[in-house]
Amino acid sequence: MNYREMILADVKTLPAISTAALQIADVLKDPDVDIKDVIRIVEYDPGMTANVLRMANSSYFGGSYHIGSIQQAIVRLGIDKLFDLVAVSATHEVIDKPIAGYELPPGELWYHSVAVAITAKNLADSLGIMAEDTAFTAGLLHDIGKVVIGTFVEKDFDKIDATAKASDLSFETAERKILGIDHAEIGYAVLDMWKFPDKITRAVRFHHRPEDIQGGAPEVDAVHISDILCLMMGIGPGREGLQYSLSEEILSRYLLTPPILEKIVSHSIDDMKRFAELFGIQSGGDNYGI
Amino acid sequence: MVSTPRAMGNVRVDISDMKVSNRVGDVLVTYALGSCLGVTMYDPVVRVAGMIHCMLPLSKVDPAKAAKMPYMFVDTGVPALFKAISELGAQKNRLVVKVAGCGQILGDNKLFKIGERNYTVLRKILWKNDILITGEHVGGNFSRTVFIEVATGRVVVRASGREIGI
Numbered sequence: 001m002n003y004r005e006m007i008l009a010d011v012k013t014l015p016a017i018s019t020a021a022l023q024i025a026d027v028l029k030d031p032d033v034d035i036k037d038v039i040r041i042v043e044y045d046p047g048m049t050a051n052v053l054r055m056a057n058s059s060y061f062g063g064s065y066h067i068g069s070i071q072q073a074i075v076r077l078g079i080d081k082l083f084d085l086v087a088v089s090a091t092h093e094v095i096d097k098p099i100a101g102y103e104l105p106p107g108e109l110w111y112h113s114v115a116v117a118i119t120a121k122n123l124a125d126s127l128g129i130m131a132e133d134t135a136f137t138a139g140l141l142h143d144i145g146k147v148v149i150g151t152f153v154e155k156d157f158d159k160i161d162a163t164a165k166a167s168d169l170s171f172e173t174a175e176r177k178i179l180g181i182d183h184a185e186i187g188y189a190v191l192d193m194w195k196f197p198d199k200i201t202r203a204v205r206f207h208h209r210p211e212d213i214q215g216g217a218p219e220v221d222a223v224h225i226s227d228i229l230c231l232m233m234g235i236g237p238g239r240e241g242l243q244y245s246l247s248e249e250i251l252s253r254y255l256l257t258p259p260i261l262e263k264i265v266s267h268s269i270d271d272m273k274r275f276a277e278l279f280g281i282q283s284g285g286d287n288y289g290i
Numbered sequence: 291m292v293s294t295p296r297a298m299g300n301v302r303v304d305i306s307d308m309k310v311s312n313r314v315g316d317v318l319v320t321y322a323l324g325s326c327l328g329v330t331m332y333d334p335v336v337r338v339a340g341m342i343h344c345m346l347p348l349s350k351v352d353p354a355k356a357a358k359m360p361y362m363f364v365d366t367g368v369p370a371l372f373k374a375i376s377e378l379g380a381q382k383n384r385l386v387v388k389v390a391g392c393g394q395i396l397g398d399n400k401l402f403k404i405g406e407r408n409y410t411v412l413r414k415i416l417w418k419n420d421i422l423i424t425g426e427h428v429g430g431n432f433s434r435t436v437f438i439e440v441a442t443g444r445v446v447v448r449a450s451g452r453e454i455g456i
Binding site for chain 2: 103168170228231232233234235236237238239241242243244245246248251258259261262263265266267269270
């Protein structure tokens, strides 16, 4: 078994996630989805229901009046947002852990994931790119592969790092050279195993090379830009630091200039803090390895 | 190898945040400066330390946000740090100013050098105030964590697993 196969085999060791997220993703594929089905699926899982209501009542969503049921949450927030919250609740336990190799302390990958989700959504909204329904969840899950590949990166960190530095390669390109696979493709394998919708799995797979998608895909672009922005702002960079690149092609596709991006960042940071408070986490911490 | 300052009271400076202290047991710390700018100021006579963690260079991109969160921007945050540290008795002519952060991602995208622009705006403000930078650890593809010890003014930067006194 080569390295790549060994890492891919480790995907299967991840715990199963709540089936509610997948069932909802599945029923939402139907344009004539029956809301009653969605409510039934979420309410079948009491933990999920409690989590979704807690988030729905947070200051991030305005919280002007109390949302007491999944039905009210759908009416107030819309079905897409409900799916975002279900995805958050379903994946929280898997992502919210310390990550070896990248040396991310407990909570940091989770905070980074939430930050990229929020920034991707804000970016999609403010640019009017048609990715509102997927940008958040794709952003939330983009680095889930790090949970699996982290221990392999840990073993070979020096080799990967040296390879990246020797030829000015981005870190994930060096991961592919040394390990035969990178965290983005592993993330794709994880989400494919969990049967997430194609748009989301594709965004995760290509989040470091969005220009490889023929014709482009707005949700991939939104996640790509947001990931790099959040790393630059110091939200979730690991031991590899800022050894990543931002696609010029994508920036010019949306005519993005520094003031536009900076305004999106300045707006997103508040949202992130409010959302992160729900999980009692902040970026950084005494165990931060970098 | 420089030992990382550890104190009874580690005072955390968040993103877009500023802290000042004259309690000798305190260590001010900010984690994971990417392209953000970290500035420490210290007056050794009154033993007052201050630290700021600014995200973006200029407040004009979002004046409403700057009014609410002045520490987010270099041009509104650094003057606020001067003011806060003077209120604790620090004097401008004695200030020891050190800088960390301002990293960048790979590539040569001129449009997108937030770190470099953060640094330039800081230099302008310090120049106008006749203040020199005493130590710095800036640029590169690093993320950095910075500490300043109130008792001594010692500043330590942690980057890529190494610790460096500046």
